[in-house]
Amino acid sequence: MGADYLKEMFGLEGQTAVVVGGAGVLGGALCRGLVQAGAKVIVADLMEEPCRKQVDELTQLGGQAAYVVVDVTSRESIESLLADSLKQSERIEILVNCAGVNAGNDFLDATDQDWDRIMAINLRAVFQACQVFGRHMIQAGGGKIVNIGSVTSHLPLSRVWAYSASKAAVLNLTRNVAQEFAEKGIRVNAICPGFFPAEQNRKVLTQERIDNIMHGTPMKRFGEPEELIGALLLLVSPIAGQFITGTHINVDGGFTAAWF
Ligand SMILES: NC(=O)c1ccc[n+]([C@@H]2O[C@H](COP(=O)([O-])OP(=O)(O)OC[C@H]3O[C@@H](n4cnc5c(N)ncnc54)[C@H](O)[C@@H]3O)[C@@H](O)[C@H]2O)c1
Structure with a gap:
């Protein structure tokens, strides 16, 4: 298998990707993967400074990158993200929805505000971004969207129940929007x-929880952010993943497989 073959199957030269939550830990790794595959990346996140830092890192890797500040709790801000991204590139071929928040609290102590905040960022924003960028992609002739779920898309883990509900819904929404x-x-x-x-995660990772995770993860370790890149590049690839839609890839060291 030659380098040209792999480039044709997976290469993203000439394409632009918007990574929402791109200044975060996992979003940052996904941005690095996308620029290494040849895409121009627009880092979209809440605060300017981390965005700037991320763009500097991507540029040092030899990638083309820019940033747009967005607050995904607002539809207007998501619409501005598309408009500002289109000032950087004529067309957006790839959208990655990777912004997310978590909170660990007892069910009976949680407030409506806790629930609303998690749902707004983890779920409503995914709906809105799929709609706003989807309209653009339809007009432009196509595109690829990847939403970031979680093992909690399948399993209601204790204490992170609102987060689990949001991530289960993200997976179902993904299947619907794909259709x-x-x-x-x-x-x-x-x-x-x-x-x-x-x-x-640090807020919810007690030693007891870490022990449980290690016990439940057949590979007996945490993941490294860069280990998500392979799945992303398959899903957004021009040819390798061209018949894949409406599904998900678990990147979890076997956690979900061991549970069921
Ligand atoms: N870290 C994990 O173990 C893990 C596991 C499963 C799923 N995830 C999911 O992966 C994604 C990335 O998580 P991470 O671990 O990198 O966390 P992170 O906190 O490093 O990244 C989340 C990013 O979302 C951004 N964000 C939060 N609110 C926002 C808003 N209103 N508008 C715009 N951006 C906003 C944050 O600024 C941050 O950069 C999330 O969706 C998370 O739920 C993480």
Whole structure:
């Protein structure tokens, strides 16, 4: 298998990807994978400074990158993200929805505000971004969307019940939107990561929980963010993944397989 063959199957030269949550731990790794495959990346995240840092790193890798600040709790902000991205590139071929928040609390202590915040960022924003960018992609002749789910898309893990509900819905939404967009040349899939050490996890990762995760993960370790890149590149690839839509890839060291 030659380098030219792999480039044809997986290469993203000339394509632009918007990565929402691109300044985060997993989003950052996905941005690095996309630029290494030849895409121009627009890092879309809440705060300017982490976005700028991410763009610097991508540029140092030899990639083409820019950033747009977005607050995905607002539809207007998502619409501005598309408009600002189109100032950077004529067309957006790839959208990755990777913004997400988590909170660990007892069911009876949680407030409506906790619930609304998690649903707005993890779920409603995915609906809105699929709609806003989907319209553009239909007009432009096609595209690829990847939503980031979780092992909690399949399993209701304790204490992170609102998060689990949001991620289960993200997976179902992904399947629905894939059907809506299939004949319009847009493929829509999800990646469901297992456990990756990241800032938002530290709040909920007690030693007991870490022990449980290790016990439940056949590979007996956390994931490394870069280990998500292979799944992403398959799902957004021009040829290798061209008949794949409405599904998900678990990248979880076997956690879900061991559970069922
Ligand atoms: N780390 C894990 O183990 C793990 C496992 C499964 C799924 N995930 C999912 O992966 C995604 C990335 O998580 P991560 O671990 O890299 O966490 P992270 O906190 O490093 O990244 C999340 C990003 O989302 C951004 N964000 C939050 N609210 C936003 C808003 N209102 N508008 C725009 N951006 C906003 C944050 O600024 C941050 O950069 C999330 O959807 C998360 O649920 C993570």
